[in-house]
Amino acid sequence: MEPNSTPSADTEEFREAHSFSHWELDEPPATLRERLHLGFLTARGWGLFAAGAAALFFAFLMGRRELLAISLVLLLTPLLAAFLLRFGNSALAVTRTFNPPMAVSDSSVRVRLNIAHQGRNAAAIQLSDTLPADFGKGPVLHYPSHTATHTGSESSSWYEYRLRPATRGIYPIGPLRASVGDVFGLAARPAAVDSPSALIALPQCEQLEPATLPGEHGSHGQASSNRRLTPDSFEVMTREYRPGDTVRRIHWPATARRGSLMVRQEDYRATPRAVVLIDRSRSAFLAQGVGAEPVISIPQFTATPKDSSRRFEWALHAALGIGSHLSHTGFGIDLIDDRGAAINSVSASAAANGLEPFTGVHATTEMQQALAAVGLAEPIPEQLSEDRIEVAESLKARLRESGDRLILILGETSTAQANTWLSIVGTTTKVTVLCVVNHAERLATVMASFRQAGWSALAVTPTMALNDIWNELGNQK
Structure with a gap:
């Protein structure tokens, strides 16, 4: 399999198999020399x-x-x-x-x-680019190509192929390998010409249809606060100018009233905030024993891959879709x-x-990048109350406005x-709960307890459409 040496529309595509359904049989070595791992010498070298x-x-x-003497030589x-x-x-x-620069899964x-x-002109050499195992064997390249360009003493060849990652993550692409030999053809060794490159595969983002926000009785996008918040509005306090303060922070109305330079000291909460909390515990998304779920491997470049599951992938899909939707309606998004x-x-x-909250026109892309390599983690032990305190403090620091x-x-x-x-959360905050399970009917009691606290809550399965779920949450009062 050799990709084109010049960019074109029909370059070869390597598709990744889904991790939980990919089984690959190793091909047996073709020759006795390969079976005995004697590849450091060529057939001519072993003959000699x-x-x-x-x-x-x-x-x-x-x-x-x-x-x-002849035998020793x-x-x-x-x-x-x-x-x-x-x-x-290598001279290459x-x-x-x-x-x-960043792929989208299944694209x-x-x-x-x-x-x-x-x-000097390089001798003809065969190269192969190394791909992750799920993609199969990488493309084979013949250098120099028939379209190689020459500029002075330098020659360049261009090659192109396509990848289609099935899951999100950070894929190691490369290194480019060559079978290097001596001038007499006696020895050979596989050599890495370069280092691996990191290809980030982003999760897909679903655009939600306009609907009433869960827990709101007003129109779509209407904040619960009576005041309209814009990117230029601040909780403004003023203080006297100090050496080192930038001129841009001078508050001219206060300066005119006081007769001395005054600068802004903002609380800087320009927009209402939405905190999207994602449970990453293994016990919540990877059932053990009977009915155990297949594990999806999320590549982490050269580090050990992280585990995921079908339900956890849907949970991240929901977090990204909801976060993107809320960012377009004027919320700053915190992902925790x-x-x-x-x-x-x-x-x-x-x-x-990476800064939080995610705001502006690039919020969706930044959230996609942040979620690309997230995997499951060991659950928090129930007896460690200090961990629950940390969660409560983190939420308290992020949720300070009535519109949050x-x-x-x-x-x-x-x-x-x-x-x-x-x-941990209490009942003073507007809360929406999604529990991603395989059997939604088993969580009827849990959903009832959430709704009694005034929260919008649904138990969902990975087969449900996110748009339908969001519309149903919007209809809960």
């Missing part, structure tokens, strides 16, 4: 080595010293070639780019390779887990400068766990 061994045998048998030459090849360096420079992304060589930690701090895919909202996305929830959430 065998000839040396035979010459050595006859030298001892016949007692001829000149035959002994035949034995040591291929071994010396393999030793020198082991410490050789590889640049790997992705278009788009195609183009991988483009630029392989350059400086100096069941320990009160920001998703940006527990996800390997989060942007290095809390969305809890949980898994299997017992009555005791429901009471714990009721004691």
Whole structure:
């Protein structure tokens, strides 16, 4: 399988199999040399080595010293070639780019390779790009390509192929490998020409239809507060100017009234806030024993993959869809887990400068990136009350305005766990609860306890449509 050496619409596509249904049989080695792991010498090299061994045998048998010298030369030459090849360096420079820079799960992304060589014309060499196991064997490239460009002493070849990741995560693409040999064709070794590149596969975001917000009796997007909040409105307090304060913070009306420079000291709550809390505990989303759920592996680049499940994937899908919808209606979005930690701090895919709350035109993309590598974690032991205190303090710090909202996305929830959430959150905050389970009817008692506290609550299954769920939550009074 060789992808095109120039960009085109019919480049080869490598699809990833779903982790929970992918089974791959290793192909048996084709030759005896591969089965015995003797690949550091070529067939010619092993032939020369065998000839040396035979010459050595006859030298001892016949007692001829000149035959002994010939046998040593035949034995040591291929071994010396393999030793020198082991410490050789590649003269190829590889640049790997992705278009788009971040993929979306179950969507195609183009991988483009630029392989350059400086100096004399490079000999023909066969390369292969390394892909994660679920994609199968990577593309085979022949360098230089028939469309190689030459600029002075440098030659470049372009190659392109497509990937379609089935799940979210951070995929290691590469390194580009080559079978490097010596000039006499006696030794060979697989060599990594470059380092792996990280391809972030984002979860898909579903756009929700306009509907009444759960717990609201007004129209869509109407905040519960009477005042209209805009990105330029602040809870403003003023103080005297101090050396080092920026001129942009000078509050001119207060300065005119006081006759001295006054600066703004804002509470800076420009928009109402929605906190989306996602339960990441394994016990809530990965049932054990009879009816155990298949584990979905979420790649973490070169680190150990994290576990997920079908229900947890739906929970993240719901968190992203609801968060995106609320951000478009004027809310700033905080994504946290069941320990009160920001998703940006527990996800390997989060942007290095990721800020919360997620607001503005890029809020959806930033949330997708933050959720791309999130996996399940061990549950919080029930006896550790300090952990529940941390969750309560985290929520208290984030939910300060009357227009703020809390969305809890949980898994299997017992009555005791429901009471714990009721004691942590209280009844003063507008709360929406989604429990993602396999059998919704089993949580009737839990849902009733949430609704008695004035919360909007539904038990859902992964087969339900998020739009229908959101509309049903909006109709709850």
